[in-house]
Amino acid sequence: MxxxxxxxxxxxxxxxxxxxxxxxxxxxxxxxxxxxxxxxxxxxxxxxxxxxxxxxxxxxxxxxxxxxxxxxxxxxxxxxxxxxxxxxxxxxxxxxRGEYQAHLYPDVPEKLREWQEQGINLYVYSSGSEKAQRLFFRYTTHGDLRLLFAGYFDTTIGAKQEVESYQHIADWIALPPKDILFLSDIEAELDAAAEIGIQTIRVVRPQEGDADVDSKHRLVHSFAEITFD
The missing domain is CATH 1.10.720.60 (Transcription Termination Factor Rho, Rna-binding Domain; Chain A, Domain 1)
Known part of the structure; x- marks a missing residue:
């Protein structure tokens, strides 16, 4: 969906x-x-x-x-x-100071823009602070991508492996959980999100050495593989 x-x-x-x-x-x-x-x-x-x-x-x-x-x-x-x-x-x-730029996988910017053009609202949820997230997407190897996102969530909303955190996010976004998709490489985070009915996809990057894993969640190896029925 x-x-x-x-x-x-x-x-x-x-x-x-x-x-x-x-x-x-x-x-x-x-x-x-x-x-x-x-x-x-x-x-x-x-x-x-x-x-x-x-x-x-x-x-x-x-x-x-x-x-x-x-x-x-x-x-x-x-x-x-x-x-x-x-x-x-x-x-x-x-x-x-220009000492580094944030790395992004090349499939990410294109897909983010495509989703935004489809009218999908995009958010970030990371253990890094909201400030760090905004900096990350401002200074990427693909340019400033901050305006692609409607909001950022960090651990002030809750730990990433706690079910309540995802309920707080759903409440903040003001959508039923079934209308939200969460993307992560961590099984326990996806489990917590799925507990309240959020759609989940596990992103397993071969570059990280995790090409073959078992998961209860849908698996993809890049954002390019993510499609919706």
Whole structure:
């Protein structure tokens, strides 16, 4: 069934996991500590540090302990909202300096434009912050694609493997779940979305070494294979 809205994951779905792991994460590991030290008094950074202090019990005045916790979360690849928000701020400087561009699989931009022309509303749902998502699609290897999307969702709406998160998204989009399609490379995320009746497709990129997998969901290897009856 043709959906009215499509929600897509980023890492491993529209874009290479290697770009995120080997470029963005490494850049954040290198520059986030000094970024926090330099900008800790600024509103957006201070808000994240305050929330982090409240959730961890680390005193707000202990900047180095907060930085150490952020570094530990990065090593563990934790999907912590405050970490993701601060990473997004650091990545912005890298994009603006032209130090990298966001990778997209070549089948993605064409299909996104095709769906938008068909009147399908497009959204992003990623563990990266909303700010990081907008930066990602602004500075891609295929140009600025931000205007293709009607909205962006991050972990402030809920964790990606929790059923309630997808209900929140459906409520925000104001559509019945059956009219929404979710694209992801992660089985557990698709399971959570399907639990409330959202249509699902698992995108398995051979480039990521996952060509042969078992799934309860429809499988495709590129956006070009996605068609609607």
């Amino acid at each position: 043709k959906p009215i809205a499509i929600v897509t994951d980023i890492e491993g779905t529209t874009s290479s996991i290697r770009f995120v792991k080997d470029i963005l994460f490494v850049y954040a590991e290198q520059f986030l500590p000094d970024f926090v030290r330099k900008h800790k008094e600024e509103r957006d950074v201070a808000r994240q540090l305050r929330a982090m202090s409240e959730s961890t019990g680390i005193p707000l005045r202990n900047t180095e302990a907060l930085i150490a916790q952020l570094q530990e979360w990065m090593r563990q690849d934790k999907k912590v909202t405050e970490l993701k928000a601060l990473q997004g701020m650091v990545w912005e400087q890298g994009y603006q």
